[in-house]
Amino acid sequence: MAKIIGGYFTSHVPGIGGAIVRGDQETPYWKPFFAGFPPIREWLAEAKPDVAVVFSNDHGLNFFLDTMPTFAVGAAAQYDNADEGWGLPVYKSFAGHPALSWHVIDALVRDEFDITTCQKMLVDHAVSIPFELIYPGAESWPIKLVPISINTVQYPLPSPKRCLALGRAVHRALTSWGGDERVLVCGTGGLSHQLDGPRAGFMNPEYDLFCLDNLAAHPDALTGHSAEQVAELAGTQGVEILNWIAARGAMGDAAMCEVSRNYHIPISNTAAASLLLEPA
Template sequence: MAHIVGGIFTSHVPAIGGAIARGLQEDPYWKPFFDGFHPIHRWLAAARPDVAVLFYNDHGLNFFLDTMPTFAVGAAAEYHNADEGWGLPVMKPFPGAEALSWHIIEHLVASEFDITTCQKMAVDHALTVPLALSWPGADNRPVRIVPIALNTVQHPLPSPSRCLALGRAVHDALASWPGAERIVIFGTGGLSHQLDGERAGFINKDYDRFCLDHLGPEPEALVAHSAVDIVELAGSQGIEILNWIAARGALGPDVREVSRNYHIPISNTAAATMLLETPATLSKAA
């Protein structure tokens, strides 16, 4: 049977990818953020996942304002990275877990989620940066991936409760998958930030810490706010917390926090990292 080993939640700021490309991990500006990944590297070495299911948001590489699906699931054999204009190196393709993708898609449709199925899908920094942070080395491809893109750009946005329900439906799909894969869940983006308008540079430390404190033990607390509430609390781009909420749902009901890191600022963003482990992982390690 497939086994969900845990979840990694992290910011995906493109500037992080630039810092990786320039080898700035020990630079005083960047070091507090990169240091948060040392326990994740140790955990991944022990957990040995085969597949990563990633909840993230596309930044115009696949979808733009004229065509914006609420939820889109990749069902490709591989996923190509492309130049987004940030000056980041274009990474080689990521292998897809194609059969598992279709299993998830079929389960989501049967669960009455109207999703967009993408048999060809490019992946941007929201996916490539978290993978590069987790497995350093540009050519490191230890996992096959299932990308799940959420709309965090075009209103009307999905509600936080619907995103949590999406994640829980993905959890049910993974629980019914007969393969023996070890699966890690990713939620990427945020935390609070706004890149434009009158509130450009806005960061809300209190809301960020609220999210970090409640994500593991009480994700329902995060869905008490509407999507518009979250924009007010976290900034227009801080709505990316929807990706974290969906990923938390995919982990299942019981988790244990292994590590967290919170650092301000990274490119006008409240950067955060959290690692949650499932009880089954604990029992296997014991």
């Protein structure tokens, strides 16, 4: 069976990509955020994952409102980034792992998660930036990608409870896989932020810390809210915490150690965080 070696969680603000391109990592504004990543890189150098199962949300690159899947699993041999509308440099492509993707797809549907299957899927900054942060300067990504996209754009969104259950089903899929891959589970986005409306600029450190303090040991504590309540608590884009919740589920229910944590306000309009967990 595949070995789940850890869970990596991070914000994915587009501006982080700009800061990397400009080399701003050590500037006073960005340093408190980038300081969260050296411990994660050190851990990765030892842990050497070869597959990443990444829960994230599309920002209008791959999916439009004509067809908006609640949960979509990539099954491609390669995942490309593309111009997201701002003409910025395009991120590196990822190699896929179609055999593992199809195993996850089969297992999820057997487990009554009626997901959408994507043999073509563009991945946006929500997938690329987390790997730019942990493998800086890499010529190619040292991991193969299995991307799982969660709708955080158009309500109704899946509930936190459903996202945790999806993650747990992915965990069961990974443990029934015949290969011996070392899997890093990733959840990207958040934490609290709101870009739109009169409440633009809203953050909620109290809710963010509730999430950070409970994700490892008590992930079910995060499922007491509806998606709408999460939007009220975390801001309209803070619902990206759904990706973290699903990823935590995919780590399984064993006890977890917290290897690294960083929480910093603000990066762009966002309360930013990084977190690394590993099975105890």
